[in-house]
Amino acid sequence: MPAKKTSKPTSQDTVQQTRLWLMYPPKLIKKPLIWELGHKFKVVTNIRQASVTDEIGIVCLELDGKREAVKAAIKWLTKTGVSVEPVEISVIAS
Amino acid sequence: MSEKHEGFMKALKCRECGREYPLAATHVCEFDFGPLEVAYDYDRIKKSMTKAAIHSRAQSMWRYRELLPVANDPTVGLQVGFTPLVKADRLAKKLGIRELWIKNDTVNYPTLSFKDRVVSVALSRALELGFETVACASTGNLANSVAANAASAGLKAYVFIPSDLEQGKIVNSLVYGANVITIKGHYDEVNRLCAEIAGKFGWAFVNVNMRPYYSEGSKSMAYEIIEQSGWRIPQHTVVPMASGSLLTKIQKGYQEFVKLGLVAEAEYSIHGAQATGCSPISVAQKAGLDFFKPVKPNTIAKSLAIGTPADGFYALRVMKETGGAADDVTDDEIREGIRLLAECEGIFAETAGGVTVGVAKKLIASGKIPANDSAVLCITGNGLKTLDAVVGHVGKTREIKPSLREFEAMLASEEKVNA
Numbered sequence: 001m002p003a004k005k006t007s008k009p010t011s012q013d014t015v016q017q018t019r020l021w022l023m024y025p026p027k028l029i030k031k032p033l034i035w036e037l038g039h040k041f042k043v044v045t046n047i048r049q050a051s052v053t054d055e056i057g058i059v060c061l062e063l064d065g066k067r068e069a070v071k072a073a074i075k076w077l078t079k080t081g082v083s084v085e086p087v088e089i090s091v092i093a094s
Numbered sequence: 095m096s097e098k099h100e101g102f103m104k105a106l107k108c109r110e111c112g113r114e115y116p117l118a119a120t121h122v123c124e125f126d127f128g129p130l131e132v133a134y135d136y137d138r139i140k141k142s143m144t145k146a147a148i149h150s151r152a153q154s155m156w157r158y159r160e161l162l163p164v165a166n167d168p169t170v171g172l173q174v175g176f177t178p179l180v181k182a183d184r185l186a187k188k189l190g191i192r193e194l195w196i197k198n199d200t201v202n203y204p205t206l207s208f209k210d211r212v213v214s215v216a217l218s219r220a221l222e223l224g225f226e227t228v229a230c231a232s233t234g235n236l237a238n239s240v241a242a243n244a245a246s247a248g249l250k251a252y253v254f255i256p257s258d259l260e261q262g263k264i265v266n267s268l269v270y271g272a273n274v275i276t277i278k279g280h281y282d283e284v285n286r287l288c289a290e291i292a293g294k295f296g297w298a299f300v301n302v303n304m305r306p307y308y309s310e311g312s313k314s315m316a317y318e319i320i321e322q323s324g325w326r327i328p329q330h331t332v333v334p335m336a337s338g339s340l341l342t343k344i345q346k347g348y349q350e351f352v353k354l355g356l357v358a359e360a361e362y363s364i365h366g367a368q369a370t371g372c373s374p375i376s377v378a379q380k381a382g383l384d385f386f387k388p389v390k391p392n393t394i395a396k397s398l399a400i401g402t403p404a405d406g407f408y409a410l411r412v413m414k415e416t417g418g419a420a421d422d423v424t425d426d427e428i429r430e431g432i433r434l435l436a437e438c439e440g441i442f443a444e445t446a447g448g449v450t451v452g453v454a455k456k457l458i459a460s461g462k463i464p465a466n467d468s469a470v471l472c473i474t475g476n477g478l479k480t481l482d483a484v485v486g487h488v489g490k491t492r493e494i495k496p497s498l499r500e501f502e503a504m505l506a507s508e509e510k511v512n513a
Binding site: 019021023048049053055056058060074078083084085086087088089090091092093094 | 127383403
């Protein structure tokens with residue numbers, strides 16, 4: 001959502017680079033989800049690594065965009081059934 | 095010791111592509127997102143770290159300081175480590191194995207879990223790099239350890255925890271004066287937010303930007319096992335797996351001692367233990383896969399409940415290389431494992447310890463750990479931290495009036511039942 005012209009830029013307006021691991025379940029492996037993502041949201045997608053087997057698809061993805069757009073893109077991916085992890089994977093340790 | 099500014103460290107190195115990076119607070123390869131790991135100058139270490147030198151030093155994990163990633167003398171957690179390696183004859187008999195040892199990190203200093211090893215390394219390095227604030231995201235042991243060790247070092251600490259965490263675990267961090275922030279939301283959202291916070295505030299986030307240093311602390315458990323076993327690598331080591339990091343670092347520790355000539359090369363196996371309610375690595379190992387599938391955890395072993403284990407791939411590789419196996423145990427089997435260890439050896443472990451004992455029992459019964467061999471079980475945390483998991487499952491008290499006659503009658507009736 002665009003901010004009002006008069007307001008100061010907030011963290012929502014800042015363009016950020018987010019680095020993610022996407023894990024596709026078998027039923028989604030053949031879907032062009034990253035292409036769709038680039039059309040649905042104002043984000044730049046950059047695939048840095050990928051590996052596909054019968055069991056799982058793993059994509060290492062950089063997403064550039066405003067925070068709100070990146071957040072919405074991640075939400076859509078998870079809703080679609082893709083597991084989305086930050087590049088660190090598990091930040092919460094035991 | 096004649097040391098350069100960075101001590102015995104050479105660089106940070108990508109575990110995937112081998113690219114090298116300066117020894118800063120960074121953790122991911124810019125090229126392929128692979129995790130960074132500390133590389134050392136082993137030729138120089140070989141000259142400095144002899145058995146005689148080790149013997150002459152204080153009994154803590156820092157007696158192996160050349161292999162721990164600090165440039166100068168450590169400053170945080172100087173008493174951490176060198177926990178007992180206990181010969182567990184009674185448990186060995188129960189599990190049906192010739193010889194069994196317990197590496198007992200339930201008594202690690204100061205917060206009663208192996209996390210004190212990794213945190214003391216991370217904070218010592220954080221001070222060297224000029225940080226004044228440290229942080230972590232945790233569901234238990236790590237939070238406690240960061241809070242305690244930061245307090246002793248005079249560092250400001252931020253601890254992020256899921257909002258549904260038990261009160262006891264929160265108190266164990268609050269008491270040290272740490273800023274404890276509870277975050278509402280699903281695990282995945284909390285996880286992503288913590289990653290964002292770690293990237294934004296320029297703190298030493300122990301398990302994020304300090305991870306290459308932090309994770310090296312786990313190796314000290316391997317060094318201690320070798321030294322306390324009389325400078326031998328055990329035939330079998332059973333390690334609990336959450337992210338899988340500890341298992342990979344036990345292997346790195348064993349291999350480093352071989353490389354330095356401190357221990358003879360021998361055949362050994364490293365085995366992994368998980369809870370059935372969160373067993374992505376063990377399921378993959380049993381299916382012969384070299385990758386795992388993420389799961390949603392549902393187990394009483396909260397300290398092992400990581401559904402997407404960051405080092406799962408590397409843990410699978412270590413088990414394959416060393417001929418190790420993995421298995422998992424149900425909540426009831428975990429409680430039974432806790433009880434067995436307590437009743438046989440007088441060691442009260444948290445749920446992760448129950449997992450390790452339970453899985454060792456299975457691996458021995460199936461012959462994956464042969465009955466005539468010797469094994470070490472890594473027990474990583476104290477049972478006082480997970481009392482909720484065993485309340486109502488460990489026997490009952492019996493009440494009597496203040497009367498000797500009543501006590502004698504109770505004993506007599508019990509003898510009758512047991513006869």
